[in-house]
Amino acid sequence: MKVLEFENVSKRFCNQQGILQVLDHVSFSVQEGEIVAIVGPSGAGKSTILNLISKLITPSEGKVIVNGNIGYMFQRDCLFEWKNIYQNVLLGLEIQKNKTQENKSRVERMLKEYGLWEFKDAYPNQLSGGMRQRVALIRTLAVHPDILLLDEPFAALDYQTKLKVSEDIYKIIQKENKTTIIVTHDVSEAISLADKIIILSSRPAQVKGIFPIVIDAPTPLKKRQHQEFQRYFESIWEVIQNE
Ligand SMILES: Nc1ncnc2c1ncn2[C@@H]1O[C@H](COP(=O)(O)OP(=O)(O)OP(=O)(O)O)[C@@H](O)[C@H]1O
Ligand SMILES: [Mg+2]
Known part of the structure; x- marks a missing residue:
């Protein structure tokens, strides 16, 4: 299709x-x-x-x-330095007022699966470039897009x-x-x-x-x-x- x-x-x-x-x-x-x-x-x-x-x-x-629906990961990772990793990945859902338990569980699963769970309370400047990219990707996927733009x-x-x-x-x-x-x-x-x-x-x-x-x-x-x-x-x- x-x-x-x-x-x-x-x-x-x-x-x-x-x-x-x-x-x-x-x-x-x-x-x-x-x-x-x-x-x-x-x-x-x-x-x-x-x-x-x-x-x-x-x-x-x-x-x-x-x-x-579109999920858009911009040219710069656009993580908010004053929010921790967990707050950053939930940002899209927060804006959509869609922070349901189901959505939160999905985000938590992705953080665990993609090696970021132990860093959920860390701030972006404590992460390597590659980890930041993964956080940005999870944040983009959190809103359940059909089409991903990277x-x-x-x-x-x-x-x-x-x-x-x-x-x-x-x-x-x-x-x-x-x-x-x-x-x-x-x-x-x-x-x-x-x-x-x-x-x-x-x-x-x-x-x-x-x-x-x-x-x-x-x-x-x-x-x-x-x-x-x-x-x-x-x-x-x-x-x-x-x-
Ligand atoms: N909103 C806008 N208003 C005016 N000019 C713009 C706007 N957005 C992009 N441009 C111009 O359009 C051209 C193409 O920009 P675009 O960002 O799409 O290029 P790109 O292929 O993504 O480049 P790069 O590889 O450097 O990211 C540039 O000259 C840019 O300055
Ligand atoms: Mg460009």
């Missing part, structure tokens, strides 16, 4: 310099349960696409069709931590069985995580190519080691270079 569709979406912003065209007739769709990576250079319009999906902004032209979730991490946290986050997404749209400018990361990759040009972003990825391996690290990985990398790199 299709849960998301962009039909010829264009977006322009007005700023002091005049009109800035950010998206130029962007079309793609996402099926239920799919992990889709959006790859493009800095400033192309990737976060703008997520902002359109979450209805924070509206398109200038074209149509954005969304079936389901904006460069690993960008602030060093290389080793990034590989480790992407293993963790992939496991969590699989286990919670969420349709996921993940923004990155790292092609390898996209191939290791996604079922489908959408390549954007530089601004104004157009869709340069859409690649289904099928690598028969259970985790992002194992996919990186698979022989198919290099083949995907080469064909995607060719599209990126031919800008």
Whole structure:
């Protein structure tokens, strides 16, 4: 089932310099349960696409069709430093006035399962970058979204931590069985995580190519080691270079 569709979406912003065209007739769709990576250079319009999906902004032209609730993990983890981990992960539910026992139990289960339970009374500045990312993800999942939007979730991490946290986050997404749209400018990361990759040009972003990825391996690290990985990398790199 299709849960998301962009039909010829264009977006322009007005700023002091005049009109800035950010998206130029962007079309793609996402099926239920799919992990889709959006790859493009800095400033192309990737976060703008997520902002359109979450209805924070509206398109200038074209149509954005969304079936389901959205959970949005922003480009920065946006944890509140003056709240402890437990209060941080419950924040979304609090805003929705939906802190039922059932929802609280689900959040507690995720904290335990993802190695954060002993830190529930700690404050964000006492956690490593990777742990903060997991807290932000659990907070996003707490509100039971149908579609998960992750904006460069690993960008602030060093290389080793990034590989480790992407293993963790992939496991969590699989286990919670969420349709996921993940923004990155790292092609390898996209191939290791996604079922489908959408390549954007530089601004104004157009869709340069859409690649289904099928690598028969259970985790992002194992996919990186698979022989198919290099083949995907080469064909995607060719599209990126031919800008
Ligand atoms: N609300 C807004 N008003 C005006 N301009 C905006 C707005 N949001 C984004 N822009 C501009 O649109 C362009 C694309 O921004 P966007 O954040 O979508 O890029 P991005 O691909 O996510 O970049 P990055 O990889 O650096 O995060 C940028 O030039 C940005 O300054
Ligand atoms: Mg961005």
